[in-house]
Each structure stands twice: as C-alpha cells, then as structure tokens.
Amino acid sequence: MLTLADPIEHARRVHARRVAVIDGDRQLSFAELYERSHRLACGLLALGLKPGDRVALLSVNSHRYIEAFFGLPAHGLILVPLNTRLAMPELQSIVRDCQPRVLLTDRDPGALGAMFERVISIPGDYETVLETAQLSAAPEIAEESVATLFYTGGTTGLPKGVMLTHRNLIANAFHKTIACSLSESEVFLAAPAMFHVAGVAPLVGLVWLGATSVVLPSFDPERCLDVIAQHHITLMIPVPTMLGAMIAAQRQKPRDVSSLRLVGHAGSPIATDTIQAAERAFPGAELAQFYGATETASVVTAFRNEERAIGTPLLGSCGRATPGVAVRIVRPDGVECEDGEVGEIAVRGPNVTPGYWQNPAATAAALSGGWYRTGDAGLIREGGYLFVVDRLKDMIVSGAENVYSIEVEDVLHRHPAVLECAVFGIPDPIWGEAVHAVVVTLATEASEHELLAEALRQHCRTLIAGYKVPKRIEIQLEPLPKSGPGKILKRVLRDRFWRDADQSQRERRP
C-alpha cells in the first residue's frame, strides 16, 4: 500500500520548493532530493541490479545517505547501511552474510572492495552515476518487501541482518511523527549516525511533512550547538552520551538554543543528573525519552515532558507505548506478567521486523506470533509506564552501541595466552557502560600482566570495532568462579563494580 516511494513522491509534489536537507553549504529542495534519489536508483539499476539485490553503504551522514535511503528501496533495492566503526573482519562477515553486489562508500574500502562487483566512491563515482542515469519509472513495490538490512551483533557472536520492510519503516514514521508531535515547521538535527535505524528513520515522517533536516557528518558537540543556533533547530534526539557532551559544551560557551522545542534521547539509560542538567542547558525545550530497537524500526515507547517527572517515581521510566505499538511483559513461558512484575519486554506492531536475513533460527528465537522478544527485562507500572530494569541478553550498551559479550570473548579466546575470559559492562560516567574483561592466563609474572593486557587490546582492535574493545582488561591466574555445571558466574564478577555505581542510576531501578 505505502512504501518508501510514497513520502518522497508526496514531498516532490506537495513540498517541491521547500528545503529538504541542509548539508554544510549544500541545500536541497524536496524536488531536488526526489530527483537525486530517483537518478541514483535508476543509475544503479542500469548497472544490472535487480529488485531484491542488496547495496551496501559505508559512509558518514550526508545528503547522499538520505538519497540512498529513499531512492534505492523505492526501486526495490535493499539498502545495507554499514557501521563505520566496525573492524574489517566484522564488515567482511556482514558482506558474506547478505552478499551485496555494490558498495557505495566515502572511504578506501581496503580488502572489502574485492567482495563487491562494483565499488562506487562518494562523491566522485556517485555523482557520475546520477549524471549519466537513464530515467525510468519505479516499479510497484510490495509493502511487505525488504527495504533495508541493519546489522546488529548477536548472542551467537555472528552479525544478524534485521530485515525492515517498507511497511515497518512507514509504520514507524507514523508512530514517530505522533510520538514526537512532528510538524512541517520542524528543523531536525540529523547528527546521530544513519547506519543505525534511529538515525535515519525520523526522515521518513519529516520528508512526508515537508520539514527540514540539517545533516552533520558525525557527532561533534560544538558543531551541533553552532548548527542549532545557526539553523534554528527545533528537534534533536541524541543518545545520552552525546547529550551529556552537548550539555558540557553549552555550559562552557552558551549558544542560542531557544529554537529547540523537543530534546529527545534514546538508545541507553540516562542518569537523573543528565536530565536535570539538560533542563538547565536547554531551557524551554521539552525533554523526551524514547525506547526502541533495530527490530522495531526504532520507536516503541515515548516519555514526553520527562522534565516534569523529576522528583517523582516516574523518573527513570522510558515512557508509554506509542499508538500503533503494543508492549507486554512476559514470563519465560510467554504468559503475561502481572502489573509491576519483572519479565521480558515484548513488542508487537506493524513496525516489527519479520526476522533476520536468512537466519531462521535467530528469527524463531526472537519472534513468535508477531511478538518480538527484546531481551530486556522490564516492568510496567500503573498508567502504562515502562521501566527497563536489566538485560536478559549478555550485552553491554556503551554510548548507545550494543556490544554482545560473546563477540568480545570469542576474539579474546583466539589469543594463545587466554585460558578463560569473561566480558561484561561496568558503570561509566560518559558512556553509560564500559566494556570490561577478566582474563585468566597461564602462570606469568604479575609484572607482565600490563603488557599482556595491552597486547590483548591490540589483538582485539584488529578484529572488532573500537567501541567493543575492552576499556580495561584484568589479568588473573586463579580460575573464574563457576556454577556447578561449569557455567561462568559473570554476575559475581560484575556485581562488585555496580555496588558502588552512580546513585542516581540505581534510583531509576524501581
């Protein structure tokens, strides 16, 4: 019924001359955004690509990212945004999984290049494709067809491609437009990385409304604040780490941020201190928290006017399910919990992924009867307020990036000095959580431990993204604590760090 072709076609007709995207000195009207999106897709199809083929995109944020996001799926191609922070072996593993035929990239692809039929450099080759494209009408696309594959780590250590259909992204656009009260007068700060669905999905509703997005290549707090003042930004949804950095920068050198209507945050828990500081740094702006996942095309719950909850038991909630999305707390057997009982958070709605790319086992483990099991433990209080209390998955959230412990443990185990290891998150004032490892090694001098830790970090850096590399590695000779059947008792190792954690973060736990 509706696909990603619709918002951009609508904008071309209804909002043709309005400003769609501001990217540095470049400014695109909706007519131009449509034209460029359309040309890109037509140009790629002329290279022999067929609907259903995958196209990978490895780039910082730019107007071209937005063009690819709308244009390719509108013509039936599947866009695979790649996380620019991943290490080469991780990128290779994703490319092996979904076999994209073409790579669009703003950097030297290195060894990755050989895995594609064609590498199109940004901006050079990209502009040539647009200039030389033979235009043809977009085919009719089924709303249930896959539009994008966003990759996430997995509990098995292998990356999983979250299939988002056109319908998923369209549904999320309506949910998000309502959850954020978006209007045509919005000016959105598109600074969070678009290789995460939460970075690019807001564009769908904004384009439909004819609102403007100001794109930054990547997150920089000073630059963000300058852009807010310059372009009268009304809406931004940074992750808490970014928000914290912006608050600090604004305190140091205040900019005019009075245009801000809504300051949202999402992606990881936030400290009470940060909420209070945000209220002071961005006076007049409403604060809002959102909860979601890649598998839900982003938004699940919204906590609007969060600043009004300061000092109440509601603070720490991530809000209430947004219209269109159902949230339940379930026990391991799938039976729904009582109000206030902790269980696993499950989500259903037209925004929920049909599953993981060619991975029926992972799909079956995460989805049943239309319900997506998030792997987060939570409870719902009266009034429908959701609280996330823990993670059931062995996962660390550092600066809103998800790090699966097993990915890091697998890599550590490949080093010959490692006998046993355990990776978990410990509290970190900036990143929320920091990746921490405890490694058991063969009898060595204590004096060599520091050298070994550095060697292990170096080893990790070549194989996994920087944000997954343990910030600290403890080396020890004694074996890790284990349960009867030999399972490592990670909680025993972990708890001593959390006992002294930021009181405000503990308060959040109901």
Next chain:
Amino acid sequence: MLTLADPIEHARRVHARRVAVIDGDRQLSFAELYERSHRLACGLLALGLKPGDRVALLSVNSHRYIEAFFGLPAHGLILVPLNTRLAMPELQSIVRDCQPRVLLTDRDPGALGAMFERVISIPGDYETVLETAQLSAAPEIAEESVATLFYTGGTTGLPKGVMLTHRNLIANAFHKTIACSLSESEVFLAAPAMFHVAGVAPLVGLVWLGATSVVLPSFDPERCLDVIAQHHITLMIPVPTMLGAMIAAQRQKPRDVSSLRLVGHAGSPIATDTIQAAERAFPGAELAQFYGATETASVVTAFRNEERAIGTPLLGSCGRATPGVAVRIVRPDGVECEDGEVGEIAVRGPNVTPGYWQNPAATAAALSGGWYRTGDAGLIREGGYLFVVDRLKDMIVSGAENVYSIEVEDVLHRHPAVLECAVFGIPDPIWGEAVHAVVVTLATEASEHELLAEALRQHCRTLIAGYKVPKRIEIQLEPLPKSGPGKILKRVLRDRFWRDADQSQRERRP
C-alpha cells in the same frame, strides 16, 4: 496487523483511569469504555451472531455509539450505522441490501423492526445485554476484513454500502492524528452525527492517545457553546452550516471559548464570510479545512491555519494531501492532468475503501488500481493546494449531507401528475445548497400550481429523508430544455440561480 481492537486495548492498558467519554452526566474511563465495548460484543455473539454478520445501529450520538463502534468490529462483527434522517423506505432499502441480523436502536423501529431477527432497544435491552454477557476473548481479526458499512446515496438512485476495513479506519486514524496534530490533552466535541464516518472516525486516534471526547446527542449551537465552556473543548470539526449557527449564537451570547485550539470544518464548501466570522468568534483558535469522503474513511487533505490565507489566492483551497494519502487530478481517460488543469479528483492510500457491499459494478466504476475517483472536479495549484471547483456527479451538498438528484427525481416521477422533472442545487446562505426541483405537469390552472407543489413535497416526505425533499418546486407547463439526443440540459435551468450567487462563494473558484 492493527484492527479497531488495538486502540481500545491500548487505552485500557495505558490510559485506564483517564476520562474517555463524557456524555451528559455520564463519564466513562478508558477501562470502562473497553469493558462495555467488550461486553456488548460478547453479548451479541452469545445471541448466535458470527464474525462477518452485520449489526445495524439507528441512534443519536452517545457513549453507546462509541462502544458499538469499537466493540463490534473488534469481535469481527460489521457495524452498519444508519442515518437517522432517512425515510422508512430508504432505511428498508439499506437493510435489504446488507441484511443485518440485529438492530440496535434508541427509537421505535416501526416497520423496520420486522426485517431483523432481533431488535435491541437502547438503553433498556442494551444494558441487559451488557449485564448478562458471558465474556470471551476477541478472535484474531484480519486487518483487511470489513469493520463498518456506511451507506451513501448513489448515482443510480440506490444506496451503496461503503466497506471500510479495519486497515482503512486505522490508516485514517494516523492520517487524522497528524493532520490535526492530536495529542493526549485533546478534549474533542463529538457533536457531528456518528452515522457519518467523519463523526466517529476521529475517535480512533483520540482513544489511542488517551484523549477525552464529549458527546452530544445531536447538533445544537447553544448546547455546543455551553459544552465548550464547561469542558474546555480544544477541538471541533463541524460542517460549515453548524459552524455558521455557532458563530451566530456566540455573537448573541458570548461564552468562554478560549480553550479551543483547532476549529476545523469539513463536508462542504465554505463561504469566505464564514471563515472571517469564525476567526472573530473563536479568537486564538486555528482554523482548518478538511476534504474527504466516506470512501476515504474521511480525511484526504488538510488546510491548516486557513485564517492566514484570508486575502490570498489560497483561500478557497481545501488544503494539501495529508501524509499517507495521495491525490491526483485525472482526465476522463485516467491520464494525470497538468498543474492547474481541471479534472477529476482521485485519491489513493491505505484509507481507501476496497469497494461497495456486494456491488461490483459500482466498485468497478469508482475504483481502479487502488485509485478512488471522487466525482469531484478540481485542480491542484503550485504547493500542492487542492481546489474543488465542481461536482461531476449529479449531486447536491446541503448542510454537508449528499443528495443525489436522481434519488429525488425518481421519487417525483412516481407521482402521477409529473411529466418531467429536474432536481439540482441552488445557492443557500445557511445550507450551502438547497434542493430545488423544476416539474413539468399536464395543463392545469396556474392557481393550482402551489397546491401541486405542496402535494409533491408531501409525497417526497414519505419516501425520502427530509433534507432531500426539494425546498422549492417550480411547476411549469412548457417542456424542459433538452440536448439533441433528448438529455435534459440541467445546467441551463441551474445557471440562472448561480449567476446571482454570493460573491464570496464565487471568489473561491479559482
């Protein structure tokens, strides 16, 4: 994916204690609204009704109307709201067409009663059904299944049941929530008749958001103004005739209407005078015009901040297509018109009906390739602004009720004194258009003409709704003007009335 079960289930869980409906002295929370809706459906199913069965509802607006609107479709039953202003033969014709098994009604059904297996009186029997209902879980309903049948007149003179699926109504809820910027703090004046889709459809989004609706049994300008002041109404969407009456009443006896955020209007063209007067009568409120049809589950375009267009060429537009809905102007052969060229208005989106109940001929005539041909002539100006310039269907819009000329002509022809007749709309300061008839009769004295006209009106009153009965009937002896092939030239008869029409209404025509 989503059905009418979802908003009410969502509201029960998330907004349980908030006020859902105020109806006179009665106030229902969302928990109660859910409970009563659920009980009603379970009670009806216990009478032997099965999913897909039709249930007719003939009643003024009330909280029970809302209960039936959510509860019945949520359990797979099809609700058939009946226009309370129709004459008995018209109601019988609808009941014959869709064969509902049960009638819910707040009045003596007269001869209609015998056409049903069971008549449930409101409130007596209705409350008994609720009290004695055995509760059972609602079955899973497909989103493409029919939720409601709203009947409209037809160009053939026979009523047509517009099938609206769950998906149609859900899509419209999202479109309308965005087109009106609805939020949880809304207090909606539910005064327009709920037997029209535009009267009841706003409830879907409002229930999902947890907003309050204040129900009036029917439209009364004094009562509406009192309720606005008493309940701090934020939103109302009357038809222009109602709006005009409210403006006059407010002028006579001003009430506190400062709570009004949005004053919408829809259903028929509006005079510039009325827009200007509305701005004065409801200062501070934004004015907005909406265009839609039963076949589109209501909203197609929205013109927000219409008051700002006073004195500009945009005034008279019904606005721009709302996100999710596509509008095109097409030539008779289906080819799209150029910008500014007049053609037929066509609409596509997930809100568009799959067709008319058991009427493939009418369905094929109105729908092709997902596009609904509205029968309205219009054009689109730069910026996507739609102007309705005429009606291609031989139809009169009087007080926002559609009157098909052929229905009235058919009835007139059944009278033995009528040789020829033509029915058309003439300008009317209150109703927008008034139904007017020219009748050719056998040679009689001019002195008898008045008697015959009154006899014909009386004849009509027994067969069609009061609003369809010609306000004036001209009797003449000379034959009606005809084209070569004998087709009555209605435009020749009609034009002399419109030549002197309200200048402001003409100004609207671009």
